[in-house]
Amino acid sequence: MTRSIVVGLDGTEQAGAAAVWAADEAELRGAAVRLVHVLVASPDALVPFVSREPVESWGEELLTRTATALRERRPGLPVTTALLPGDAVPGLVTAADDADLLVLGSRALGAVAGYFLGSVGMTVAGLVERPVVLVREGDPPGPLDGPVSVGVDLREPADGLLGFAFDEAARRRGPLHVTYARRSAPPELQRTLDDLLLPWRAKYPEVPVTARVVPASAGPELVRAAADASLAVIGRRIRRSPLSTHIGSVAHAVLHHSRAPVVLVPHE
Missing domain, CATH: 3.40.50.620 (HUPs)
Structure with a gap:
């Protein structure tokens, strides 16, 4: 196809x-x-x-x-x-x-x-x-250069989201910034995030990766993380009910305030 x-x-x-x-x-x-x-x-x-x-x-x-x-x-x-x-x-x-x-x-x-x-x-x-x-509309960093920023939620499936983000960073030959932001996120979750990224780092050794756990509100923090990005990547849960098309408060915040193009990657 x-x-x-x-x-x-x-x-x-x-x-x-x-x-x-x-x-x-x-x-x-x-x-x-x-x-x-x-x-x-x-x-x-x-x-x-x-x-x-x-x-x-x-x-x-x-x-x-x-x-x-x-x-x-x-x-x-x-x-x-x-x-x-x-x-x-x-x-x-x-x-x-x-x-x-x-x-x-x-x-x-x-x-x-x-x-x-x-x-x-x-x-x-x-x-x-x-x-x-x-x-x-405007003049954000072009898709051929600049870092890729991805926001993950350690409570949600992340394979599709990370696969998309690593692919895009590899295409752009640039770094990938991974952020998990949650008001109550304890510092020990940094190890959990690092472990989650281990197989992706191995699959994409050419992609420089930074990973942060930030005890902050997810929406504003992900907007800050994407300030110099060529692409901001976030997840969206698939809701198949015709009465439920809500994309979530975090996605709304990033969509309305990020200057970079924003990708919503669906997951179950």
């Missing part, structure tokens, strides 16, 4: 930054990029006999323009596009089924959001059983 990265576009600057990030990441992975735009119905589109052609034309032009820019940035990069009918949430979840990653735009608290940046984006991030990357 061809490796691919799916990007959701909604016309915002953040979604444009997400597409650029995805192109660079695809180059690292030897993957293709698939750009998707979901035709979310506007009030006018709900009125009988009103043509959807202007909305479709705008979506097609957005996809074509973005695909052209990515091919110019990364010559030879395979880029495909898809205009999807229906609701944004199921459309994006389905589009990501066979992808390595789903990449969406993100925003700081208080910013004006497109439909992938607010409740829709958070809902999708809580449903997709693939890693979801949220990218802010």
Whole structure:
């Protein structure tokens, strides 16, 4: 199966930054990029006999323009596009089924959001059983350099999370910073964290690793740990109930305050 990265576009600057990030990441992975735009119905589109052609034309032009820019940035990069009918949430979840990653735009608290940046984006991030990357508009360290920061919870499964983080650090040929933050974390947990990392250090001897146990609130500490990172990686528990798409307070804190792209890696 061809490796691919799916990007959701909604016309915002953040979604444009997400597409650029995805192109660079695809180059690292030897993957293709698939750009998707979901035709979310506007009030006018709900009125009988009103043509959807202007909305479709705008979506097609957005996809074509973005695909052209990515091919110019990364010559030879395979880029495909898809205009999807229906609701944004199921459309994006389905589009990501066979992808390595789903990449969406993100925003700081208080910013004006497109439909992938607010409740829709958070809902999708809580449903997709693939890693979801949220990218802010701006100029963070590029994906080809800079350390990778990962936050672990020693009470939760960590193999998928650490595997993703070590892979990304190895691709970037940079260091990996591992943090376990919890207000009541005793110092002796440092040994537990070090033991957890032993097989990963052996598998990735080329990746310099620092590991810290910090007695502090996880959200703010993980934001601080990712201050100079090219990528912030955190875990998210899979919740298959359609009524439960909550991604957790720690994930929310990192998503809203980290300047680096943030990856939510799902786990059981």
